[in-house]
Amino acid sequence: MKKFTWVALAAALFLGVIVSPFASSWLDGLERVAQAKGFLGRGEGEPLVSSPVPDYAFPGVRGERLATALAGGLGTALTFAVAFALAATLRKRRN
Amino acid sequence: MHIPDGFLDAKTFVALDVVGAGFVAVAAARARRALSERAVPLMAVLAAFIFASQMLNFPVAGGTSGHFAGGALAAIILGPWAATLVMTLVLVIQALVFGDGGVLALGANVFNMAVVTPFVGYGLYRLIRRLWRNEAGRFVASFAAAWLAVVAAASTCAVELAISGTIPLAVVLPAMTVVHAVIGVGEGLITALALGALRATRPDLLELAPGGGAR
Incomplete structure (x- = not known):
């Protein structure tokens, strides 16, 4: 892969691993509206599919920031890999 | 703005799952025909960047945060259909691996963030x-496109909540629009700065979108 791809992937990993533990944990726009208008609780039932890394915290890791950093690293790398494979497959299957 | 399961009623999420799947199928068919070789690593990098950025909530007002969404940025660089694929992939990973956004509500989230944001953002740009x-027009176009994309997606989300009977439209539409008009300023700035940085380092990558791309 070209240099640009590696540099850009490294930048994304920097955001996902190093910066993400310091992100704001306040409610996002939709959650805030849901809380203010009284329907936030509707989204808090048992999830239909239990996700392996719920709420961007790597399970079994004690430190909150480390758990977030690991989740961010996993998610960023996984997204890159799946997107690459998907785009390459779509291109290969033309005609 | 990821809708969790429980916010939408069955008729609404089923309809949006069908609509979302339709858009993704068209996007995949178009990508198969039109995707250039150079677009493959760029799509992967954009997907990774958007995933990571969506973890970075910034405070916007007392107790409220927002994060970059990326639909307009992806659409300006890749064209709206390829952006639909990139955004959908991010949403699928968020829903299945991280429990962010409902699994039943995935179609709604795809519609709002992988269809509305790219197409509104691309159109206005x-x-x-x-x-x-x-040059000034470039900055203004990127900023305005990203801002409107987020506000439009927030409004569609509000309409979906109202159709579901979760909350009256007159209550939820102004609330969602106002909050995201503020969050959208961050979206606009990040989009304009990211496009500026890309233009300064790799202007050739801005020619990939159909019809001349981000010129």
Whole structure:
């Protein structure tokens, strides 16, 4: 892969691993509206599919920031890999 | 703005799952025909960047945060259909691996963030660029496109909540629009700065979108 791809992937990993533990944990726009208008609780039932890394915290890791950093690293790398494979497959299957 | 399961009723999420799947199928068919070789690593990098950025909530007002969404940025660089694929992939990973956004509500989230944001953002960007061709126009077009994309997606989300009977439209539409009009300022700035940085380092990558791309 070209240099640009590696540099850009490294930048994304920097955001996902190093910066993400310091992100704001306040409610996002939709959650805030849901809380203010009284329907936030509707989204808090048992999830239909239990996700392996719920709420961007790597399970079994004690430190909150480390758990977030690991989740961010996993998610960023996984997204890159799946997107690459998907785009390459779509291109290969033309005609 | 990821809708969790429980916010939408069955008729609404089923309809949006069908609509979302339809858009993704068309996007995949178009990508198969039109995807250039150079677009493959760029799509992967954009997907990774958007995933990571969506973890970075910034405070916007007391107790409220927002994060970059990326649909307009991806659409300006890749064209709206390829952006639909990139955004959908991010949403699928968020829903299945991280429990962010409901699994039943995935179609709604795809519609709002992988269809509405790319198409609104791309449309407004091209419109402003046609009218305003200099450097300043580029910044304004990127900023405005990203801002409107987020506000439009928030409004669609509000309409979906109202159709579901979760909350009256007159209550939820202004609330969602106002909060995201503020969050959208961050979206606009990040989009304009990211496009500026890409133009400064790799201007050739901005020619990939169909019809001349982000010129």
